[in-house]
Amino acid sequence: MNERRKPYPFDRLEPKWQAIWDETRAFHATNPGEENFDPNRPKFYVLDMFPYPSGAGLHVGHPEGYTATDIVARYKRLNGFNVLHPMGWDAFGLPAEQYAIKTGQHPAVTTRENVAKFKTQLKRIGFSYDWEREINTTDPAYYKWTQWIFLQIYNSWFNPDTKKAEPISTYRGDDADSVRLAYVAEVAVNWCQELGTVLANEEVIDGKSEVGGFPVVRRPMRQWMLRITAFADRLLDGLDDLDWPLSLKALQRNWISRSEGAEIEFPVADRRSEDTRNESAVIDRRYNIRVFTTRPDTLYGATYMVLAPENPLVDQITTSEHRNAVADYRSQIAAKSDLERTDLAKEKTGVFTGGFAINPVNNERIPIWIADYVLMGYGTGAIMGVPAHDTRDLEFARRFDLAVVPVVQAPGKTTEESIGYLEVGTAINSPLLNGLAREAATAKIIDWIEENGHGRRDIRYKLRDWLFSRQRYWGEPFPIVWANGKHQALSETELPLEPPALEDFKPTGTGEPPLAKAKDWIRYSENASRETNTMPQWAGSCWYYLRFCDPQNDRRFTGEEPERYWMGGEQPGGVDLYIGGVEHAVLHLLYARFWHKVLFDLGQVSKPEPFQRLVNQGMILGEDNRKMSKRWGNVIDPLDVIEIYGADAFRCYEMFMGPLEQMKPWSMKGVEGVSRFLARVWRLMMTENQAGEWEFAAAVQEVEPTKAQQKITHATIKKVTEDIEGLAFNTAISQMMIFVNAFTNLEVIPISAMRTFLVLLNPFAPHISSELWQQLKSPGEITGQRWPTYDEQVLVEDEVDIVLQVNGKVRDRIKAPLAATNADLETAALANEKVRKALGGQTVRKVVVVPKKLVNVVAA
RNA sequence: GCCGAUGUGGCGAAAUGGCAGACGCAACGGACUUAAAAUCCGUUUCUCGUAAUUGGGAGUCCCGGUUCGAGUCCGGGCAUCGGCACCA
Numbered sequence: 026m027n028e029r030r031k032p033y034p035f036d037r038l039e040p041k042w043q044a045i046w047d048e049t050r051a052f053h054a055t056n057p058g059e060e061n062f063d064p065n066r067p068k069f070y071v072l073d074m075f076p077y078p079s080g081a082g083l084h085v086g087h088p089e090g091y092t093a094t095d096i097v098a099r100y101k102r103l104n105g106f107n108v109l110h111p112m113g114w115d116a117f118g119l120p121a122e123q124y125a126i127k128t129g130q131h132p133a134v135t136t137r138e139n140v141a142k143f144k145t146q147l148k149r150i151g152f153s154y155d156w157e158r159e160i161n162t163t164d165p166a167y168y169k170w171t172q173w174i175f176l177q178i179y180n181s182w183f184n185p186d187t188k189k190a191e192p193i194s195t196y197r198g199d200d201a202d203s204v205r206l207a208y209v210a211e212v213a214v215n216w217c218q219e220l221g222t223v224l225a226n227e228e229v230i231d232g233k234s235e236v237g238g239f240p241v242v243r244r245p246m247r248q249w250m251l252r253i254t255a256f257a258d259r260l261l262d263g264l265d266d267l268d269w270p271l272s273l274k275a276l277q278r279n280w281i282s283r284s285e286g287a288e289i290e291f292p293v294a295d296r297r298s299e300d301t302r303n304e305s306a307v308i309d310r311r312y313n314i315r316v317f318t319t320r321p322d323t324l325y326g327a328t329y330m331v332l333a334p335e336n337p338l339v340d341q342i343t344t345s346e347h348r349n350a351v352a353d354y355r356s357q358i359a360a361k362s363d364l365e366r367t368d369l370a371k372e373k374t375g376v377f378t379g380g381f382a383i384n385p386v387n388n389e390r391i392p393i394w395i396a397d398y399v400l401m402g403y404g405t406g407a408i409m410g411v412p413a414h415d416t417r418d419l420e421f422a423r424r425f426d427l428a429v430v431p432v433v434q435a436p437g438k439t440t441e442e443s444i445g446y447l448e449v450g451t452a453i454n455s456p457l458l459n460g461l462a463r464e465a466a467t468a469k470i471i472d473w474i475e476e477n478g479h480g481r482r483d484i485r486y487k488l489r490d491w492l493f494s495r496q497r498y499w500g501e502p503f504p505i506v507w508a509n510g511k512h513q514a515l516s517e518t519e520l521p522l523e524p525p526a527l528e529d530f531k532p533t534g535t536g537e538p539p540l541a542k543a544k545d546w547i548r549y550s551e552n553a554s555r556e557t558n559t560m561p562q563w564a565g566s567c568w569y570y571l572r573f574c575d576p577q578n579d580r581r582f583t584g585e586e587p588e589r590y591w592m593g594g595e596q597p598g599g600v601d602l603y604i605g606g607v608e609h610a611v612l613h614l615l616y617a618r619f620w621h622k623v624l625f626d627l628g629q630v631s632k633p634e635p636f637q638r639l640v641n642q643g644m645i646l647g648e649d650n651r652k653m654s655k656r657w658g659n660v661i662d663p664l665d666v667i668e669i670y671g672a673d674a675f676r677c678y679e680m681f682m683g684p685l686e687q688m689k690p691w692s693m694k695g696v697e698g699v700s701r702f703l704a705r706v707w708r709l710m711m712t713e714n715q716a717g718e719w720e721f722a723a724a725v726q727e728v729e730p731t732k733a734q735q736k737i738t739h740a741t742i743k744k745v746t747e748d749i750e751g752l753a754f755n756t757a758i759s760q761m762m763i764f765v766n767a768f769t770n771l772e773v774i775p776i777s778a779m780r781t782f783l784v785l786l787n788p789f790a791p792h793i794s795s796e797l798w799q800q801l802k803s804p805g806e807i808t809g810q811r812w813p814t815y816d817e818q819v820l821v822e823d824e825v826d827i828v829l830q831v832n833g834k835v836r837d838r839i840k841a842p843l844a845a846t847n848a849d850l851e852t853a854a855l856a857n858e859k860v861r862k863a864l865g866g867q868t869v870r871k872v873v874v875v876p877k878k879l880v881n882v883v884a885a
Numbered sequence: 886g887c888c889g890a891u892g893u894g895g896c897g898a899a900a901u902g903g904c905a906g907a908c909g910c911a912a913c914g915g916a917c918u919u920a921a922a923a924u925c926c927g928u929u930u931c932u933c934g935u936a937a938u939u940g941g942g943a944g945u946c947c948c949g950g951u952u953c954g955a956g957u958c959c960g961g962g963c964a965u966c967g968g969c970a971c972c973a
Contacts, residue, residue, distance in 0.1 A: 032923085272889045272967085279888060279969055286973085318973060331973095367971070398971045408973045416886080417971050487972055610968080681909070683897060686890095688966080695897065698909050701924095708924090756899070759908035766908095770925070828904050833954045835904055873953045879903050883953045 032704035033711075034719065035671030038796040043151055045795075051808055052102075052153040054109045056575065056587045062107075069106040070591050071098050072570055072636075074605030074613070075113045077562075078139035079120055083146040084653070085661045085679070085691060090604040090642040092676045093685055093752060095152045097602060099788035100749050102153075103812040109591050110153060111573040113160035114140050118562045119220065119236050122499035125530045132499040132530070136163055146664060151672045151791050158576045162565025163499075167572065169521030170582035171564050172504040176514050178623055179207040179505075183255035190255075190626035202511075206252045206623060207493065209512060213402070214492055216244040221532020222496040223248060225561065226489055227280075227612045246536060249494035249503065249558060253619045257281050257486045259633075260618055268638040270686070276610040282487035286319035287471050289480040291330060291409065293342060294381040294390050312341055314382055314393070317404035317485055320411065321474065322466035324386045325455035326432035327409035328422070330393045331375065333401040334358045342393055344379030351376055351395060358397045366397055373398055373421045384409075385479040386457070386470070396421060404485055413444045430454055433463070491616065493561060496538040498530040500559030508553035524559070566613050567620040570600055570635060582629075593631035600636045604685075607641040614639070640752060643688040645679075650690045661691050673790035674700035680754035680789065699758075703793055705765050706786065710779055710797050721800055722774075730775040735819050737767050738778045742815035745785045754789070761786060776801060781813045828879040829854050831863040847874040854880035 046052060055062040071094045076087055098110035114136075121132040121139070140161065147154070160167055181190045182204040193201050202208065214223040219239035223246060228235045253260075261281055264274045290313040314330060332339055334355045343351045354376045358366065375396025382393050391410075398417055399408050412422035413431040422429050434453045435446040443450065452458035457473060458466040474480045494503070502522050504515040515522060525546035530539055540557040541547065547554045568582070574591040575584035592599055614636070621635040646652060647659025654660065666675050678699040683689040711719045730738065741764045748757035764782060768774055780803055787794040787807050798807035822843060827850060829837045837859040841850060851872045854860055860882060867884040874880050 270890095275889055276968060282969085282972070284972075316973080320973080373971085396971095398973095400972070403972045405973095411973090415973070417973080420971090485972080487969090607967085681897090688891095689897070692897065692910070694910050702909085704924095755897090756908080759899075762908055826904080830903085830954075833903095833952095838904070871953060873903095875903060875954095879954090881903080881953050 031671075032700060033707035033793070035673060035703075035792065039149075039151065039672050039792040042792045042795045043148060046151075046153070046808075047156075050157070051806075052098075052108075052110065052155050053157055054107060054155045056584070057590045058586065066105055066107045068109070068591060068594055069098075069101040069602075070109040070570075070600045071101070071602045072110075072573070072600045072604075073112065074603070074609065075115050075566070075569060076143065077115050077118050077120075078136065078143045080124065080135070080139055080142075082142050083663050085645050085663050085666075086606070086642075086653075088147075088150055088663055088675070089645060089679050089685070090606070091147070091150070091152055092679050093640075093642065093754065094602065094604050095676075096680070096749060096754060096788040097752075098153055099791060099808075100812065102808070103784065103787070103810060105811070109158075109573065110155060111158040111160075111576075112147065112152070112154040112156070113158075113569060113573070114143070114162065115562070115566050115569070116140065116161050116163040117500050117565055119497070119499075122497060122530055125499070129528075133163065136161075149664065149667060149672060150676065153791070158573055160569060160572050160576050162569065165521040165523055166579065168501045168565065170572065171501050171560070171568070172520050172522060173517060173582055174568060174620065174624070175207065175501075175560070175564070176504055176517065177627055177629070178251060178620070179205055179514055181206045181623060181627065183252060188259070190623045192627070206255070208250055208252065209247055210250050210490075211245055211247050212250070212492070213243045214246050214248055215241045216246065216536070217241045218534075221534055221536075223492060223494070223536075225492045225563075225612075227615075228561075244536075248492055251491040251493045251619070253491045253616075254486055254488055256619055256622055257283065257488050259622060260488075260615065263618065263622075263634050267634060267636070269636075270639070270641055273607060273610050273614075273639065273641060276607075277615060280488060280611040280615065284317075284319050284485050284487075286317060286483060286485070287321040287474060287480055288315055288317050288405070288483040289321065289324065289385065289409065289474055290315050291382040291385060291391075293393075294383055312338060314338060314342075314407050315405045315480070316407045316409045317483060318409060318411075320414065320467075321470045322452060322455075322458060322461075322463055323411045323414050323432050324384070324409070324470055324474075325458070326411040326413045326430050327384050327391065328389075328412060328428040328430055329391050329410040330382050331396045331399045331408050331410055331421070332378075332393065333399045333406040334395050334397055335401040336395070336406045338407070339378065339395055342378050342380035347377060347379035351378055354395065361397075373417070373424050375421065375425065377425075385474070385477070386455075392427070394421075394425070402489070403487065414447060416445070416447070419445055491619070493564075494558035495561050496532060496536060497559050498524065498527060498539040500561065501564055502540065502559055503556040505556040506549045506553045507556065508550075512556070513553075522555075563613060563616050567617045568624075570603075570617075571624075571630065589631050592635070598632045598637065599634055601638060603636040603639045604642055605639075606644075641686055643684070643686050645682075646688065646690040648691050648693065653691075666693075666696060670696050670700040671703070671792075673793050674703055677703065677758055677789050681758045683755055685752050685754065702758075702762050702765065703790060705769060706790075707793060707797070709765060709768055709774065710800060724772060725774045725776050725779060725801070727777075728773055728775045730778045734767075734775060734778055737764055738781055739815040739819040741785060742781065742813050743820070746812070746815070749788065758789065761789075783807060784810050784813055825877045827853075827877075829857055829860050830879060830881040831860055832883060833881060834863070836860050836863045843877065847876060850874050850876075850880050854882060 073091050073094050098108050101108045116136045121135045124135050125132045162168060180193050182193050182196050183206060184191045190206060193205060196204055215229045216223050217234045217239050220234055220237060224234055224241060229241050232241055233239060234241055261278060261283060264277060292313050339351065373396065375394045378393045378395060380393040381390045384391055410418045412418040412427065412429045414433055429444055431440050431443045432452060432454045433443060433446060433450040434440060435443040435450045440453060449463045452461045452466045458469060461469065471482050502524050504520060504522050505512050506515060524540065525543035527539065527543060529542065532539060538557040547557060549555050571583045571588060575587035578584050617635055621630060622633060624630045625633045647657060649659050651657050651659060663675060674696060678696040681699050710722050710725050712722045714720055741760050744760040745757045780801060783794045783798050784807060795807050824840045825843055827839050827841045828835055829839060837857055839853060841853065851874055864884050869882055869884045871883040872880065
């Protein structure tokens with residue numbers, strides 16, 4: 026093997042500095058009240074989305090965000106902040122369990138090994154985490170508090186008057202279990218046979234499981250739910266003040282999706298009067314059909330109704346002669362997967378029930394159909410069909426030849442042409458509303474509906490309550506026991522509730538959780554048994570950022586004072602910078618906000634939102650511009666890169682690739698370029714002697730920098746400072762390259778400029794900058810320095826370049842004294858030979874002068 | 886269909902409304918070397934012109950607008966990517 030020569034000895038100095046940082050606890054953050062805590066420094070909490078420690082080890086995507094936060098953490102420390110920069114492991118989850126099923130090895134063992142591997146890898150990159158705060162969601166000392174928080178949720182309800190979570194003891198009704206924020210319900214859930222578990226809506230993508238891509242079917246099951254929908258409005262409103270990417274806020278808004286409108290009741294016409302043509306409302310008072318609509322202003326245009334096939338009312342409404350057709354259709358639909366059913370391309374289907382409803386606004390008898398384009402899971406599972414002003418209804422009406430009555434006139438169109446018009450227009454064919462625009466018509470009709478008892482104003486959300494139980498082994502057991510068919514909470518003193526030791530982790534396949542196999546564990550007392558479901562993977566990550574504030578606390582989930590300090594502080598407070606992938610937009614980031622709001626209402630945390638500023642790093646693609654995957658053979662292992670180029674080069678390349686938020690392809694050649702830059706930095710201050718040993722370069726001397734050197738040094742301080750604040754790390758590195766190029770090949774290099782530069786470089790390349798700082802015999806440790814400041818005065822030029830334009834086209838460039846007046850510049854421009862040549866004989870109409878920049882001569 | 890993002894050299898990219906392409910990669914040329922690697926120096930948007938230099942023209946997805954001046958602002962398209970999707 027031909028040993029590749031290292032461009033500088035990173036293989037020696039990187040482990041050296043990593044060991045020093047460990048030994049000196051260089052990045053340990055102290056809490057208020059602890060020794061060495063300095064209350065005069067401002068705080069900064071900079072957080073990564075902690076990883077699931079998979080067996081595959083670190084991927085180049087992980088360190089992208091981690092490097093960005095590490096640069097900010099180191100930068101903030103150099104600026105005198107108390108910085109909280111922790112790391113931990115989100116270690117409950119499917120892969121460890123599936124590995125356990127295959128090999129029989131306990132998931133705890135696999136997890137321990139994977140964590141050790143991840144930690145070694147992260148340390149090799151030189152991240153400045155406070156490892157004394159490391160946490161692991163599978164540690165009983167951690168999930169004790171996950172279970173404790175679940176009990177807070179279980180023991181709370183949402184008071185609609187205060188719009189807050191309150192202890193269940195404040196509830197005055199007679200059925201507390203019906204209002205708890207954690208409740209059990211029989212619902213149509215997403216069941217994945219392959220994984221042997223149910224999944225949350227957020228975990229299902231295109232009818233397949235997010236993990237593994239296995240088919241998911243609808244199936245009614247009794248499950249634990251968390252009442253996140255009660256917080257829908259607050260989760261929406263809270264977004265306004267967060268410094269998050271607009272696209273991510275849009276994703277959450279879209280997911281919650283608030284619709285305002287009305288719930289309207291349509292009475293069912295009495296079947297006994299089927300042959301009467303007279304619609305004078307012989308009404309069957311036993312059941313009304315309730316619909317939700319965002320367009321109550323089109324009520325006069327409702328010419329039919331549609332129920333979801335699963336709607337229980339269908340049985341009551343269907344007449345005997347239509348019973349067979351309806352039954353056929355319903356079984357046909359039941360056999361379809363969600364995917365088939367929601368296929369937009371297919372033609373609308375449906376059957377008539379034989380029943381009629383009465384449109385309350387005009388007493389018209391309208392037919393009731395069932396069709397699979399109406400979903401049981403949204404609104405009331407029934408709609409009023411307004412074919413003239415709804416695309417789907419129109420398609421359905423045309424297919425089955427139902428009446429179409431336009432009730433909104435499009436501007437400049439005839440009544441007939443207004444069919445299919447969805448925008449704002451003027452109400453027609455609507456005695457109560459004629460002539461009104463949408464807003465006024467909507468307000469008026471809702472008033473009418475409410476006054477006449479036909480319904481009420483209503484708001485609906487697409488957001489569903491959070492399906493919180495899983496039929497898995499490797500998760501937090503619920504601190505719940507069942508007695509006489511009722512659930513009750515364990516007391517706090519019984520936490521943590523550890524899962525039973527099991528030989529066989531396999532899902533049962535029946536929907537009964539694996540924990541059901543542990544007969545002894547289940548038996549709680551003579552007549553009570555334990556809940557056998559476990560919590561979903563998201564539970565642990567819903568509050569880990571709070572645990573980081575005070576990770577060893579055994580009396581509380583997090584200490585009140587540390588929480589107030591790190592999560593509170595000045596408005597708006599919270600985590601000051603949170604970086605992670607966009608894939609958690611409607612999962613972790615929504616769930617965590619929900620838990621945080623519950624804890625806030627209960628007085629457990631100091632701010633209503635956890636993450637003040639959030640940034641999504643872009644995905645890193647393979648060199649072939651495809652998503653990295655084993656299938657394409659384009660996966661890059663960070664450790665391989667570090668082996669060849671060193672951790673500093675790896676870190677700098679990850680940041681130099683392009684803007685943090687952007688998707689971008691990997692390039693080994695690019696790593697090499699950045700590695701060359703670091704080698705140039707090294708050789709600026711070090712030379713190799715005859716024996717091949719590196720020694721301090723004689724060129725670096727105690728001399729005053731020249732004016733030009735001062736200028737570039739201050740320009741670099743300014744650019745790097747501003748770019749770190751703006752997370753524009755790629756251009757910060759560009760500027761440092763410009764700096765180094767300017768000092769390359771000089772016979773005398775001022776040591777003061779080098780020291781300043783090393784501090785600027787330190788957050789990006791902490792190892793090489795620490796080593797050179799020491800080689801330069803600089804005072805103290807580089808990590809103890811103050812971030813340099815720049816002087817605008819130094820940056821001011823005596824002479825400036827002035828661009829001369831004629832009609833906006835550049836014709837020449839001249840140098841002018843900084844003090845030159847506009848008149849001076851104008852004169853100089855008009856006297857310029859190239860300007861005069863370009864003007865030809867044209868008349869000068871106007872001269873625009875931008876001081877210190879340009880003169881534009883306008884002529885014709 | 887709805888929501889969001891993006892569109893600049895051979896490639897990754899840069900540019901408070903004011904010199905488009907900083908910085909890096911690749912390519913080409915040169916220095917050093919017996920040679921190579923490494924290193925250092927230079928050229929490198931396209932096009933026309935020239936023996937060469939100095940030059941001319943065009944150019945930031947397309948069409949229009951605002952402006953003395955537009956990659957940047959406004960209007961309308963197109964394309965690519967991401968999310969949601971029969972949500973009433």
